[in-house]
Amino acid sequence: xxxxxxxxxxxxxxxxxxxxxxxxxxxxxxxxxxxxxxxxxxxxxxxxxxxxxxxxxxxxxxxxxxxxxxxxxxxxxxxxxxxxxxxxxxxxxxxxxxxxxxxxxxxxxxxxxxxxxxxxxxxxxxxxxxxxxxxxxxxxxxxxxxxxxxxxxxxxxxxxxxxxxxxxxxxxxxxxxxxxxxxxxxxxxxxxxxxxxxxxxxxxxxxxxxxxxxxxxxxxxxxxxxxxxxxxxxxxxxxxxxxxxxxxxxxxxxxxxxxxxxxxxxxxxxxxxxxxxxxxxxxxxxxxxxxxxxxxxxxxxxxxxxxxxxxx
Amino acid sequence: xxxxxxxxxxxxxxxxxxxxxxxxxxxxxxxxxxxxxxxxxxxxxxxxxxxxxxxxxxxxxxxxxxxxxxxxxxxxxxxxxxxxxxxxxxxxxxxxxxxxxxxxxxxxxxxxxxxxxxxxxxxxxxxxxxxxxxxxxxxxxxxxxxxxxxxxxxxxxxxxxxxxxxxxxxxxxxxxxxxxxxxxxxxxxxxxxxxxxxxxxxxxxxxxxxxxxxxxxxxxxxxxxxxxxxxxxxxxxxxxxxxxxxxxxxxxxxxxxxxxxxxxxxxxxxxxxxxxxxxxxxxxxxxxxxxxxxxxxxxxxxxxxxxxxxxxxxxxxxxxxxxxxxxxxxxxxxxxxxxxxxxxxxxxxxxxxxxxxxxxxxxxxxxxxxxxxxxxxxxxxxxxxxxxxxxxxxxxxxxxxxxxxxxxxxxxxxxxxxxxxxxxxxxxxxxxxxxxxxxxxxxxxxxxxxxxxxxxxxxxxxxxxxxxxxxxxxxxxxxxxxxxxxxxxxxxxxxxxxxxxxxxxxxxxxxxxxxxxxxxxxxxxxxxxxxxxxxxxxxxxxxxxxxxxxxxxxxxxxxxxxxxxxxxxxxxxxxxxxxxx
Numbered sequence: 001x002x003x004x005x006x007x008x009x010x011x012x013x014x015x016x017x018x019x020x021x022x023x024x025x026x027x028x029x030x031x032x033x034x035x036x037x038x039x040x041x042x043x044x045x046x047x048x049x050x051x052x053x054x055x056x057x058x059x060x061x062x063x064x065x066x067x068x069x070x071x072x073x074x075x076x077x078x079x080x081x082x083x084x085x086x087x088x089x090x091x092x093x094x095x096x097x098x099x100x101x102x103x104x105x106x107x108x109x110x111x112x113x114x115x116x117x118x119x120x121x122x123x124x125x126x127x128x129x130x131x132x133x134x135x136x137x138x139x140x141x142x143x144x145x146x147x148x149x150x151x152x153x154x155x156x157x158x159x160x161x162x163x164x165x166x167x168x169x170x171x172x173x174x175x176x177x178x179x180x181x182x183x184x185x186x187x188x189x190x191x192x193x194x195x196x197x198x199x200x201x202x203x204x205x206x207x208x209x210x211x212x213x214x215x216x217x218x219x220x221x222x223x224x225x226x227x228x229x230x231x232x233x234x235x236x237x238x239x240x241x242x243x244x245x246x247x248x249x250x251x252x253x254x255x256x257x258x259x260x261x262x263x264x265x266x267x268x269x270x271x272x273x274x275x276x277x278x279x280x281x282x283x284x285x286x287x288x289x290x291x292x293x294x295x296x297x298x299x300x301x302x303x304x305x306x307x308x309x310x311x312x
Numbered sequence: 313x314x315x316x317x318x319x320x321x322x323x324x325x326x327x328x329x330x331x332x333x334x335x336x337x338x339x340x341x342x343x344x345x346x347x348x349x350x351x352x353x354x355x356x357x358x359x360x361x362x363x364x365x366x367x368x369x370x371x372x373x374x375x376x377x378x379x380x381x382x383x384x385x386x387x388x389x390x391x392x393x394x395x396x397x398x399x400x401x402x403x404x405x406x407x408x409x410x411x412x413x414x415x416x417x418x419x420x421x422x423x424x425x426x427x428x429x430x431x432x433x434x435x436x437x438x439x440x441x442x443x444x445x446x447x448x449x450x451x452x453x454x455x456x457x458x459x460x461x462x463x464x465x466x467x468x469x470x471x472x473x474x475x476x477x478x479x480x481x482x483x484x485x486x487x488x489x490x491x492x493x494x495x496x497x498x499x500x501x502x503x504x505x506x507x508x509x510x511x512x513x514x515x516x517x518x519x520x521x522x523x524x525x526x527x528x529x530x531x532x533x534x535x536x537x538x539x540x541x542x543x544x545x546x547x548x549x550x551x552x553x554x555x556x557x558x559x560x561x562x563x564x565x566x567x568x569x570x571x572x573x574x575x576x577x578x579x580x581x582x583x584x585x586x587x588x589x590x591x592x593x594x595x596x597x598x599x600x601x602x603x604x605x606x607x608x609x610x611x612x613x614x615x616x617x618x619x620x621x622x623x624x625x626x627x628x629x630x631x632x633x634x635x636x637x638x639x640x641x642x643x644x645x646x647x648x649x650x651x652x653x654x655x656x657x658x659x660x661x662x663x664x665x666x667x668x669x670x671x672x673x674x675x676x677x678x679x680x681x682x683x684x685x686x687x688x689x690x691x692x693x694x695x696x697x698x699x700x701x702x703x704x705x706x707x708x709x710x711x712x713x714x715x716x717x718x719x720x721x722x723x724x725x726x727x728x729x730x731x732x733x734x735x736x737x738x739x740x741x742x743x744x745x746x747x748x749x750x751x752x753x754x755x756x757x758x759x760x761x762x763x764x765x766x767x768x769x770x771x772x773x774x775x776x777x778x779x780x781x782x783x784x785x786x787x788x789x790x791x792x793x794x795x796x797x798x799x800x801x802x803x804x805x806x807x808x809x810x811x812x813x814x815x816x817x818x819x820x821x822x823x824x825x826x827x828x829x830x831x832x833x834x835x836x837x838x839x840x841x842x843x844x845x846x847x848x849x850x851x852x853x854x855x856x857x858x859x860x861x862x863x864x865x866x867x868x869x870x871x872x873x874x875x876x877x878x879x880x881x882x883x884x885x886x887x888x889x890x891x892x893x
Contacts, residue, residue, distance in 0.1 A: 049822035052408035053423075053430035062822060069823060075864020079830075145598040167601040167844075254601060255536070255840035275829035276400045279822070 046282040066283040080287070086173070087263040091241040093177045098237060100181065101188030102230055106222050108189065109196050110214065121193070124186025135183060136251040139166065166252070172260040180248060191233070192226055199225045241295065242288050264288055345438035347680040351384040357674055358387040362406065362413030365664060365750045366392035374745020378738030379693055379704065384681050388415075390748050407432060414672040415681070417751055420456065420465065420665045421816030427667065428464050434668040435462030439679035445686040449754075455660045455814065466682055467661020467814075471755035475812040475885075476893040479657040481700060481757045482770050482796040483623040484807065486551040487652055491618045491630075492643035492787055494520055500790055503647045506549055506586055509619070513595055516618050523615040532590050533617045534600035535608045536840070541832055542573055542580060543839035548621035549586060550579035554651040554808040558817065558881060559828065559874030560835075560867065565653050565810035567882035572871050574835065574859055581855065587843040588851050601844065615640075623797065624698050631783070633728050639782040644797045651808045652801060656885075657755060659892055660814030664751055685753040688762045695752035700768030702726075703746075707737050709769065716763045717774035726769070727779070811893065813884035817877040824873055827866045834861050 046067070049060045070076055104124075111117040127135070142148050143165035150162040165175075203221050212220065246265035253261050262270065264287070272281025358371075372380065372388040380386055391413055393402040403423075406412045412432050418424060427433045440446070440463050446453060449470040456467045471479065478484070488509065494516040495501075501512050513531035523529050538544040541557055555562040555571070562571045562579055573580035590596050597617070599607070611617050612629035620626025626642035635641050666685075668678045684690040695701035702709045708722030724731040725742035733742050756768040769775050776795065794800035801807040820828060838858035845851040 051426055051430075052404040053426040053432060055408075055430065058430065060822065065823065066826070069826065073864050073866060075861055078864075140602065144602055162598050164598075164601075255837045256601065256844070258837050270833065271829070273401050273404075274399050275833060276404070277826040277829050278404075280826045 043282060043286060045279055046286060048279055050279045050282075052278070062279075066280050069280070070283060080284075082259065083262050083264055083267045084291075086260055087242060087244060089173050090176060090263060091244050093173060094180065094244065095234065095237055095241075097177065097181060098188075098234060099230070101185055102192050102223070102226055104185055105189040105192035105196060106218055106226070109193065109222070110218065121186065121189075125190065126186070127183045128187035130183070132247040132251050135179065135248075139179070139252070164256075167254050167256040169257050169260060172257045176248065176252065176261065179252075191229060195226055195229045196222060238295075238299070242292055345676065346442045347439050347676050347683065348442050348444075349680075351386070351677055351680055352382060354385050354674075354677060356385045356387075357677070358389050359414040359672070359674075359678065360391055360669075361388050361415040361417070361749070362391045362393075362403075362669075363415075363417040363749055363751070364393060364403075364419060365417055366390050366748050367394050367750060368392060368748040369395040372748050373738075374740045375704065375707065375733045375738040375742070376693055376745050376747045378745075380681070383684065384677055386677060386681065388749075392748075411671045412669055414669045415678050416667040416669055417468075417664050417749065418667065419663055419816075420661075420814075422819040424465055424665055424667070425819060428460055432670055433464045434670045434672060434675055435464055436466075436668050436675070436679055437463040439676055443679065443683040445690075446683050449661075449686065452660045452814075456665065465665035465667045466753075467658075468664045468666065468751050468753055469658055469662030469755050470686075470753070471657040471659065471758050471812075473657035473755065473758060474892055475656045475659050475888045476809055477657050478654040478798065478807065478809050479755055479757065479812060480654055480798070481768055482798050483627070484652050484654055484798060484801060485624075486548060486621060487623060487644050487797065487801075488552060488647060488650070489620045489623055489626045489642040490645040491516065491615075491626075491640070492645070492783060493640045494618060495643075495645055496786065503645060505647055505649050506552070506582070507589075508647070510586070510590055510593060510595070513590070513618060514593055517595060525614045525616075527611075527614070527616055529616050529618065530597035531595040531618045532587065532600075533597035533603075533608050533611055534587070534843070535603055535605050536601075536836075537605045539836045541828075542835050543584075543843075545621070546580060546583040546587065546839055546843070549583040551621075551653040552647065552650045553579055554653050555579055556653050556810065558878040560831070560871055561874040561878045563878040563882065565808040567879075567885070570875060570878050574862055574867070576855065576859075584839055584842045584855075585851070588845060591844060596843070601840065628698065633781075636781040636783040639786065641783045643783065643787040644791075644800065646791075646800070646804070646806060650806050652806055654807050654809045656809045656812035657757075658812035658814050659888065660812075662814070663816070666751075666753070682753075688760050688767075691752070691754045691756070691758075691760070691767050694747040694749060695754070695756045695767060696750055697746050699752060699756040700770040701746075701752070701756055702767065702769040703742070704737070707733070708742075711763060712774075715774060716760075716765050716769070716772050718769055718772075718778075722769075723778070811885040811889040813881065813888040815881040815884040817881070820873065824870055828870045830865050831862050831867050831870060834858065834865065 045056065047061060047063060048056060049062050049065075050056060051059050070080065108117060108120060111120070130138075140147065144150070145162040145164065149165070150159070153159045154162065199222065203225070204217060207217055207221055242264060244263050244265065246263065246269055249261045249263050249266045250269065253266065264285075268281045268285045268288075271284060272278050275281075368390055369392045370390060371377070372390060377387070380388060391402070391406075393400070396402045403412070403418075407427070407430065410432070412418075412427065416427070416433065418427065424433075440453070446466060449467065452467040452470045453463065456465050457463045469479070473479070488503075490509075490513075495512070497519060498512060498515045501515075503509055503512060517529055517531045520529050534545045536543070541559055547557060547562075550556075550562050554565045555569075556565065557563075557573075560573050562573055564570070571578040571580075575581065587596060597603075597611070608617070609625070609629055612620065612626055615630060617626075620642055623642070623644075631641040666682050668675050668682070672678055685694050689704070692702050693704045702716070702718070703722060703726070705711075707719070708725055709716055709718050711717075718726065721731060721734075725733075730741055730743050733739055733745055738745060754767070757766050757771065759765065760767045765772055788794055791800045792803070794803060798807075835858065838854055838861075842851050842854045842858075845854055
């Protein structure tokens with residue numbers, strides 16, 4: 001209707017409508033500007049030797065020095081390479097396991113005893129509301145050298161020296177994946193449980209008439225019906241591939257696992273805030289945008305070939 | 313037109329936010345620059361104290377809080393980066409906001425310089441003129457503000473003792489301290505050098521596998537909270553051979569040797585190897601990798617650790633009156649080849665400084681407060697407790713027949729584990745009321761002009777008489793009759809004093825600083841891995857990896873700077889020794 005008015009109305013009216021339409025989207029444009037574009041001004045820090053006490057105005061302008069430093073030595077490049085490998089590996093592991101909440105939702109939905117289903121759902125959703133700091137405390141009291149697990153194993157005579165779960169470089173990516181799955185599985189399933197209740201019951205009915213058993217219903221009705229939701233969430237998580245956050249890795253990091261736990265966000269934090277090299281950290285964090293743009297272009301090319309449309 | 317207006321309206325707050333960043337707080341109008349008035353009648357205020365040394369965050373309470381309140385009608389709100397954690401985060405966010413605090417305790421050198429340049433510190437020269445106690449230390453004040461247009465900073469730990477004399481009182485800062493009772497059981501074995509400690513520690517740990525609380529005992533327990541340029545616990549053995557750090561360089565107190573810490577034959581790597589071997593022998597607490605200082609401290613308190621590199625760790629945690637009466641406690645077990653590093657008295661003041669923030673509400677009162685910290689009353693009640701501050705006269709000590717001595721209350725409060733302060737002094741436990749500034753304006757071993765005895769009660773003849781106990785007696789008997797740790801070290805030529813030159817390294821160039829921070833992280837990471845390496849081969853390969861990474865990051869450039877700084881420091885030490893020594 002609005003569009004019709006826009007094309008048919010006279011010029012004055014068109015302008016009035018377009019102004020009010022602009023005002024409707026304006027708050028969101030402002031938000032996008034404030035939170036996505038304004039912070040980019042901070043990039044200018046990368047061109048200075050920024051000292052907080054002096055402010056940007058009085059800090060020394062150093063041009064591209066930090067960027068040169070990042071690419072000048074093989075050791076630097078190798079460190080960044082390791083950080084990128086960690087970032088991408090943990091993101092891909094996250095994406096690779098993104099089907100788990102789907103299966104969890106499907107199976108949970110098949111549980112007939114509603115008290116049990118509700119109990120499971122509540123218990124698996126709860127961890128999502130525990131902050132990473134508390135998760136680490138739980139991890140610490142379970143897995144530290146004098147934690148529950150080591151003490152129990154020791155008391156049973158299975159081990160003589162405590163096993164190092166937290167301060168070891170073994171399987172860091174996998175243990176991190178396990179923790180984030182434990183925390184996020186129940187929460188991730190909520191959306192699919194909602195989607196399941198929205199599936200048209202007539203589909204099940206007709207399938208049953210055709211003689212489908214329970215597993216066939218799950219395989220041929222529920223699962224395909226959840227796919228659109230899944231694909232949308234998958235695309236969103238691919239867009240966030242470099243944003244795997246830092247809280248989890250920050251609380252779990254120590255000298256022993258640092259090499260494999262440092263993701264890009266954590267590396268930037270360690271260099272900038274812990275190491276106090278704010279300008280260098282800014283230069284590093286720009287890397288993220290460069291890679292994101294590269295991924296976007298690649299995704300766009302694939303979409304263009306597959307669907308014939310492009311978003312750019 | 314309208315659209316443009318709408319955009320302009322929308323942009324206004326955005327631009328407003330932007331320009332806010334450019335604002336800095338303007339200083340208040342100065343009307344009166346004399347600090348000489350009765351502040352107890354002034355308007356009550358609360359001042360923010362940014363204190364790089366404080367280990368407590370919040371309002372200062374107890375007897376010291378009341379003393380300050382009574383004299384200045386002022387409450388101290390302590391802001392402690394040590395408590396907040398996260399390195400320089402708190403400092404950076406506060407300075408970026410343009411207001412670090414009203415009263416400021418920071419390091420001299422880079423921090424002081426940038427605060428002056430950034431306009432965050434107030435020029436206190438108008439107030440300095442009417443100060444009463446600080447002008448006694450005028451050379452130190454002038455030296456500290458040398459090259460600055462005004463007086464922005466006041467030195468801490470000033471002293472009139474010679475710079476070639478140790479500043480540390482009866483206990484050195486560093487030293488090998490063992491559980492003396494277990495060492496005695498082992499038959500007082502002689503320790504030739506650092507590595508000889510290992511078999512002795514093993515014997516002690518084997519004889520006492522658990523502490524009184526039933527938890528396992530370990531010879532060594534480590535922590536990571538203070539790791540900076542290097543793993544802090546691995547630097548300590550180097551101090552027993554006369555070295556202290558200057559960036560990545562270990563410099564000997566007398567300027568006779570400079571080492572890069574990552575060289576395979578450096579004292580630092582030697583210490584890492586020492587810990588590695590200790591760990592192979594099962595002497596290192598496996599919780600070392602994850603625990604913090606507080607956890608470790610409580611282990612010392614309950615007797616679960618047998619070795620301490622610092623008297624202020626082992627002794628202060630475990631040598632309670634009760635334990636010492638039972639003959640238990642940490643005492644110095646000398647290594648024959650040791651040459652313990654000792655900080656000389658700083659004629660020009662210690663590492664930290666006092667300053668007044670440019671946004672302070674009542675700078676005159678803060679100046680008066682700072683001045684008071686240098687008065688006999690101020691030193692007694694505010695100096696750091698671990699250095700032997702006696703507390704306020706009349707409460708914890710009194711002068712009897714011309715000699716200061718701890719009162720009955722003082723004995724209970726300071727030496728016997730604590731006592732409650734009478735209500736007229738502010739109430740509460742004595743220990744909770746101690747100054748949380750944790751900084752001494754005047755060195756506590758300096759002489760109090762009012763009593764002609766040192767401020768520190770640990771030097772009073774009356775104190776030395778009262779602390780006799782079986783532990784000290786046994787130790788003294790085996791140490792050739794030495795009364796204190798310091799006496800023993802001095803008599804045996806095992807102390808090497810670095811003259812107090814008050815040298816502060818200049819600010820790093822931007823690139824050097826960035827490389828330094830990256831190398832730091834790598835050194836700390838590899839050090840911990842090396843200590844807990846599973847075998848000799850892994851230890852060596854980690855060392856090689858560390859050296860390779862550090863070199864790749866450009867450590868040469870940083871070492872050059874550190875080496876030059878270490879030499880400049882040595883020159884300053886030599887010249888101050890010549891001038892005052």
